[in-house]
Amino acid sequence: MKSSINPGEILDVLKKRIAGFEPSAEEDEIGRVLSAGDGVASIWGLNSILSGELVEIETDDGEIVNAMAMNLEEESVSVVLFSDYEKVKEGNVAKRTDSVASVPVGEGLLGRVVDPLGNPIDGFGEMKSSANSRVEVKAPGIISRENVTEPLQTGIKAIDAMIPIGRGQRELIIGDRRTGKTAIAIDTIINQKNCDPKERVHCFYVAIGQKRSSVVQIMEKLKKYDAMEYTTIIAATASDPASLQYLAPYSACAMAEYFRDSGRHALIIFDDLTKHSQAYREISLLMRRSPGREAYPGDVFYLHSRLLERAAKMSEEFGGGSLTALPIVETQDGDVSAYIPTNIISITDGQIFLEDALFNSGLRPAINVGISVSRVGGDAQLKAMKQTAGSLRLDLAQFRELAAFMQFSSDLDKSTKKQLDRGERLTEILKQPQYEPIDVFKQIIILKAGISGRFDKYPTVKLRLYQRELFAYVDKNEPDFMQKLRKVGELTDEIEKELNKIYDDFEKTFNPETMETGVDAGYTVNMALAMSQGHSGFNRDMLQLVERITGRELASPSLEEELEQIIGGEDTLEKDRFDKLVDSCLIIDSDKEEVMKVVFKHVAEKMALSTDSDADEIYSKLVAREEQTSTALSPFFSIPHIVSEGEDEFDMVIMRSKKGIFFSDAAPHVHALFFLFGSLDQRHFHLVTLSAIAQIIQTPTFETGWLKASGIEELRELILSSERKREKTGK
Amino acid sequence: MIFKMCAERYAGALFAVAAENKELDAVTADIRTIDEIFEKVPEIRKYCLSANIATDNGKIVIEEAFIKYLKNAKCANTLRVMAENRRISSLPFLAEHFFAILAEKENRVTISAQFATEPDPEIVEKLKKKMSNKTGKVVELNLDVNPELLGGFILKWSDRMLDNSVKGRLKSLKKVIKI
Numbered sequence: 001m002k003s004s005i006n007p008g009e010i011l012d013v014l015k016k017r018i019a020g021f022e023p024s025a026e027e028d029e030i031g032r033v034l035s036a037g038d039g040v041a042s043i044w045g046l047n048s049i050l051s052g053e054l055v056e057i058e059t060d061d062g063e064i065v066n067a068m069a070m071n072l073e074e075e076s077v078s079v080v081l082f083s084d085y086e087k088v089k090e091g092n093v094a095k096r097t098d099s100v101a102s103v104p105v106g107e108g109l110l111g112r113v114v115d116p117l118g119n120p121i122d123g124f125g126e127m128k129s130s131a132n133s134r135v136e137v138k139a140p141g142i143i144s145r146e147n148v149t150e151p152l153q154t155g156i157k158a159i160d161a162m163i164p165i166g167r168g169q170r171e172l173i174i175g176d177r178r179t180g181k182t183a184i185a186i187d188t189i190i191n192q193k194n195c196d197p198k199e200r201v202h203c204f205y206v207a208i209g210q211k212r213s214s215v216v217q218i219m220e221k222l223k224k225y226d227a228m229e230y231t232t233i234i235a236a237t238a239s240d241p242a243s244l245q246y247l248a249p250y251s252a253c254a255m256a257e258y259f260r261d262s263g264r265h266a267l268i269i270f271d272d273l274t275k276h277s278q279a280y281r282e283i284s285l286l287m288r289r290s291p292g293r294e295a296y297p298g299d300v301f302y303l304h305s306r307l308l309e310r311a312a313k314m315s316e317e318f319g320g321g322s323l324t325a326l327p328i329v330e331t332q333d334g335d336v337s338a339y340i341p342t343n344i345i346s347i348t349d350g351q352i353f354l355e356d357a358l359f360n361s362g363l364r365p366a367i368n369v370g371i372s373v374s375r376v377g378g379d380a381q382l383k384a385m386k387q388t389a390g391s392l393r394l395d396l397a398q399f400r401e402l403a404a405f406m407q408f409s410s411d412l413d414k415s416t417k418k419q420l421d422r423g424e425r426l427t428e429i430l431k432q433p434q435y436e437p438i439d440v441f442k443q444i445i446i447l448k449a450g451i452s453g454r455f456d457k458y459p460t461v462k463l464r465l466y467q468r469e470l471f472a473y474v475d476k477n478e479p480d481f482m483q484k485l486r487k488v489g490e491l492t493d494e495i496e497k498e499l500n501k502i503y504d505d506f507e508k509t510f511n512p513e514t515m516e517t518g519v520d521a522g523y524t525v526n527m528a529l530a531m532s533q534g535h536s537g538f539n540r541d542m543l544q545l546v547e548r549i550t551g552r553e554l555a556s557p558s559l560e561e562e563l564e565q566i567i568g569g570e571d572t573l574e575k576d577r578f579d580k581l582v583d584s585c586l587i588i589d590s591d592k593e594e595v596m597k598v599v600f601k602h603v604a605e606k607m608a609l610s611t612d613s614d615a616d617e618i619y620s621k622l623v624a625r626e627e628q629t630s631t632a633l634s635p636f637f638s639i640p641h642i643v644s645e646g647e648d649e650f651d652m653v654i655m656r657s658k659k660g661i662f663f664s665d666a667a668p669h670v671h672a673l674f675f676l677f678g679s680l681d682q683r684h685f686h687l688v689t690l691s692a693i694a695q696i697i698q699t700p701t702f703e704t705g706w707l708k709a710s711g712i713e714e715l716r717e718l719i720l721s722s723e724r725k726r727e728k729t730g731k
Numbered sequence: 732m733i734f735k736m737c738a739e740r741y742a743g744a745l746f747a748v749a750a751e752n753k754e755l756d757a758v759t760a761d762i763r764t765i766d767e768i769f770e771k772v773p774e775i776r777k778y779c780l781s782a783n784i785a786t787d788n789g790k791i792v793i794e795e796a797f798i799k800y801l802k803n804a805k806c807a808n809t810l811r812v813m814a815e816n817r818r819i820s821s822l823p824f825l826a827e828h829f830f831a832i833l834a835e836k837e838n839r840v841t842i843s844a845q846f847a848t849e850p851d852p853e854i855v856e857k858l859k860k861k862m863s864n865k866t867g868k869v870v871e872l873n874l875d876v877n878p879e880l881l882g883g884f885i886l887k888w889s890d891r892m893l894d895n896s897v898k899g900r901l902k903s904l905k906k907v908i909k910i
Contacts, residue, residue: 017908030892034735044735045890075736095892 029096033057034076036088039241040286041067042076043094052136054097055079059087066117067094068101068243071287078287080243082117100136103251104129105258110202113219113233116248118255121235122219133254135247139309146315148349151380152201152267152324155191155437156184158367158430161389161447162396163352166380167201167265167322168313172344174329174336175354179366181328183434184352185269186218188326190225191437192267201324202259203231204268206252208245209275212237225435245279253310256323260312263319268311272328273304277340294339305347350374363431369396382440383490388448392426395451399423418456425455428463441485442471445499448491454503462512473506574688581689582719585652586610587712593659596670597623600640603653603675610651611677613644618677632667637697639690641676650678650685656706656715672697672706696722734780738824745809745825746832754803759833761806765797766826772796779822789814840868842888847880847896862886 031045046055046069055067057079065088071078081088103118108128115121118129148166165171173181189203205222207215215235222228232255236248249270259266270276277300284297292298304327311325327348329341334356336345345351350373359366378386402420405412412420429450432438438446446467449455455463474482481498488495586606590599600622601615608615621642625631632638653675660669674693678686696702699722709715749758769776775796793814798807813819834841842862844850850858855872863870866888882897 014908018904027891027893030887030890047890093892 031077031094033088033090033092033094035090036081036085036092038286039081039085039243040070040078040283041081041085041088041094042073042078044076046077046094046096049077049096050100052100054099054101055094056097057081057088057092057094059084059092060089061087063087068247070283071289080241080246080283080287082241082243082247085241100134101247101251102132102134103254104131105133105255106130109232109255111229111231113215113235115240116234116236116244116251118251131258133258135250135254137254137257137310139306140312140314140318144312144314144318146313146320148313148322148376148380150265150313150322151377151382151385151440152188152265153191153195153440154184154188155194155439156187156365157432157438157443157447158365158369159184159352160381160440160443161385161430162369162393163350163367163372163374164377164381164385165324165326165374166313166377167324168311169350169374169376169380170308170311170325170327170348171374171377172327172329172348172351173354174331174341174345174351175366176331176334176356179354179356179359180364180434181330181354182218182271184354184365185271185326185328186221187434187437188267189222189231189269190227190435192230193225193227194437194439199265200230201265201267202256203227204252204256204266205231205233206249206268206270207233207235207237208248208270208272209236209238209279210271212239221435242279242282245276246283249273249276249307253307253323257310260314260321260323261319263314263321265322265324267324267326270307270325270327272330273344274330274340277303296339300340301343301347304344308344308347349376363427364434365432369393370400382444384444384485384488385440387491388444388451392447392451395419395426396423399426421456422453424460425458425463426450428460429455429467431464438471441482442474444485444491445474445502446470448499449503454507458512465512466510469510470506473509474502477505478502574685575692577685578689578692579720581650581652582654582716585654587715588653588655589712589715590655590657591659592657593662594657595662596626599655599657599661599673600626603655603673606653607651607675607677611644611649612646613677618642618644622675626663630664630667632663632670635667635669636703637672637674638663638667638670639674639676639693641674641678641686641690643686644677644679646679647681648679650676650682650689652676652689654715654719656709658707671703734818734821735824735828737818738821739828741809741813741818741821742825742828742832745806746829746836748805748809749803750836752805754805755833757803758806759829761801761803762826762829764800765822768797768800769823769826776823779819781820786814786817789817789819793819838868839871840866840888841871841873842886843873843875845875845877845880845885845887845896847876847878847882847884849876850874850884858884858886862888 029046029048031043034042034044036042041057043055049055049069049072051069051072053069055069055077057065057067059065063084065084066082067079068082069077069079079094101117103114103116104127106129108130109118112120112124112127113122114127120127146168148168150167151160152165152167152169154160154165159165163171173184175181185205189205192201192203195201205218207218212235215233215237219228219233222231222233232252234248234252234255236245252268252270256266256268277296280300280303281291281296285291285295289297292300308325308327311323313322314320325348327344329344331338331341336342336353353368353372354366355368356366358364358368398419399422402416403423405416406420429446449466449470450463455466458466481502484498485495491499588603588606601619604619604622605615607613607618622640625640625642630638631640655673655675657671657673660671661673662668663670676686676689696719699705702718702722705718705722706715709718745758746755749755775792778792790811793810797810801807801810810822813822813825840862844855844858855874859870859872862872880896880898881901883895883899885896885899886893
């Protein structure tokens with residue numbers, strides 16, 4: 001609860017409520033608990049109770065435990081308990097409430113985390129709800145429905161291009177554990193941010209049987225990407241009773257239906273229905289309903305069909321709203337023919353199938369486009385996307401057929417080889433990192449480039465760079481074209497012509513070879529991307545770069561976040577300290593061609609003078625660090641850094657070698673060396689310095705400036721000035 | 732739970748037989764005797780409720796502990812049938828259900844009334860009248876005092892409850908202001 005609530009306000013609220021309170025001695029129908037345990041209880045009495053009606057059970061210490069009637073039997077009523085079921089004892093009085101389960105609905109729920117009964121559990125206090133809605137309602141009929149015609153953009157290239165989802169559709173996301181099912185759902189939510197506010201899709205994420213920590217993580221991520229403001233999370237976590245887990249999707253559906261029925265759009269994600277059916281199985285078995293296949297009760301199909309039927313596109317007369325459902329199902333070892341997966345596959349309008357093998361081979365999202373389908377989304381797909389991606393599926397299918405021959409590539413004929421090359425590039429361009437949904441029109445531009453063969457002239461590893469640069473280029477130079485494409489929505493001859501011109505112009509400026517190929521493909525790609533940030537701003541790759549070179553002693557599980565704060569932050573104190581360090585540090589300028597170890601020895605001796613440490617020790621540490629992973633990040637520079645035993649120590653030695661120092665075959669001529677030497681208590685400053693150096697060497701003119709500088713002072717000035725310049729542009 | 736249900740059936744059967752043969756009074760007297768036995772010897776209740784009584788043992792206990800004291804043959808036979816069917820565990824609930832059926836037949840209703848303080852005889856009379864109007868039956872009040880109610884009273888009969896206590900009102904107020 002917020003502590004800033006004014007006591008006056010509380011009084012006002014209470015006054016109003018108390019004024020409207022009419023004490024009345026109502027006659028209630030009561031029953032008595034015959035037996036209780038494991039989340040269910042059977043009650044004697046309550047002869048006229050309705051199925052699904054809520055029951056209040058008063059425990060011995062006066063607490064009220066809510067329950068819902070599930071089985072109406074001849075002699076007794078079986079209920080599922082929603083909370084502390086261990087407190088319910090035989091003989092407790094159970095009271096009818098005359099109402100079936102209902103939840104608060106309305107705009108007030110957006111941005112909140114609630115339990116399946118609609119109680120907020122995020123600690124932000126009470127919610128404003130517009131109404132209460134029944135949890136179990138019938139799905140809209142035939143008259144009130146319409147075909148799915150509007151697209152729901154997920155922001156994921158592979159899905160929007162090949163498995164398009166329409167508003168009102170039910171598309172299953174299915175795959176083994178840890179194949180990125182939730183990631184697709186979360187990215188889809190994040191992508192709705194870019195939607196026109198009038199067409200905004202309100203998102204409902206239902207977490208069933210998940211860990212509380214994962215729910216928190218998802219909430220944090222959504223907050224971070226500003227997606228929480230139009231999202232509600234309904235959480236029935238693993239520690240909640242099975243009854244709440246069973247109820248969660250239905251109550252979430254009721255909340256989402258409020259938007260569907262008021263002519264707006266909603267998206268609901270059930271994560272996941274496997275756990276939901278397991279919760280229902282638990283309840284059913286405790287209620288002694290007959291078990292069927294895999295011990296699921298007979299109505300487990302109806303359980304999900306009545307839920308997913310509530311997703312619908314309403315016709316204009318009924319407001320034209322929509323509710324799209326993305327149920328998630330977890331398979332065991334890729335077995336889609338298990339009971340629950342087959343059931344849900346048959347209910348939904350298609351499925352996105354994620355595969356373990358693809359995920360582990362680095363293809364993420366790990367969508368198997370061969371068996372993933374969207375049965376109704378095609379009609380909803382944007383025309384321009386349809387024109388672009390029409391042949392994509394086919395190309396990829398052919399590629400997969402031929403992929404087995406890839407290892408004999410030298411013996412293949414030209415056309416096969418070309419097809420293989422094309423497929424490899426298309427596969428590469430369909431890769432997409434998490435939390436980076438792409439606007440559909442940008443997707444069109446990049447896919448069009450791939451399909452029309454523009455990638456064939458670049459190596460596969462450069463394609464992500466191509467995409468990034470192309471987007472930056474279009475943003476900067478061609479906003480008018482994007483506007484036009486958005487407006488027209490299809491690829492007319494004229495637009496296609498313009499687009500081709502844009503590609504040509506862009507490719508003139510794009511030269512992936514400006515980056516030297518390097519020490520370690522990973523580093524180089526990262527560096528290349530980091531350095532290409534000329535106009536697209538900072539930059540996750542930079543972060544990864546620093547993270548990767550950070551020595552083991554300095555690493556921690558939260559390193560990424562820490563670095564992010566350092567790089568993005570405005571810690572002027574530490575930055576001043578870095579400037580001072582540069583001012584005072586030793587700079588060595590060498591004309592000789594040397595090898596690494598000799599240089600290390602030399603520097604170790606110099607370092608030993610300014611600190612209390614032993615030169616040999618420093619030397620052996622430097623060598624050991626180098627053996628861990630190479631500190632030569634590019635053929636041009638290296639940042640050897642070590643942690644000393646002492647306290648409150650930090651020193652830096654900078655070295656320029658005009659002819660270059662031999663590190664390894666991959667880095668034979670390293671020209672700039674930054675030796676860092678600090679004690680563990682200076683860990684933070686160590687990271688600050690690492691980040692600062694990494695940012696300085698990103699300056700495009702750094703390399704030439706470094707080699708041209710005439711003396712030690714000029715080198716110092718170069719470092720300081722690039723640091724300042726960076727700060728200015730950074731703001 | 733199953734004991735109680737079975738007891739209800741046996742009580743119903745016994746009542747029907749007794750009514751048919753016009754032996755209702757004799758049977759009622761016997762049932763009272765059974766009730767008394769249970770009250771006076773709590774061990775026998777425990778014994779009946781314990782699981783897995785061998786049929787033969789059960790029969791002997793029934794003969795020795797109950798049938799000896801019973802006057803009506805129908806009632807004795809009912810007990811024998813129960814022992815035969817291994818339903819001795821339902822025996823402790825037989826009287827309760829029998830009296831409930833009897834009350835229903837005689838158009839009586841027993842209302843348990845809990846008051847916060849000892850009520851005025853006048854109020855009790857008024858209550859009886861009101862409840863008799865409401866239920867359409869002859870009312871028997873079981874009075875009880877429970878200071879925890881703070882004020883007012885709670886009435887319970889069959890599967891109904893009428894809560895007019897201060898405690899109950901505070902509870903519903905609590906629900907309204909959502910504390």
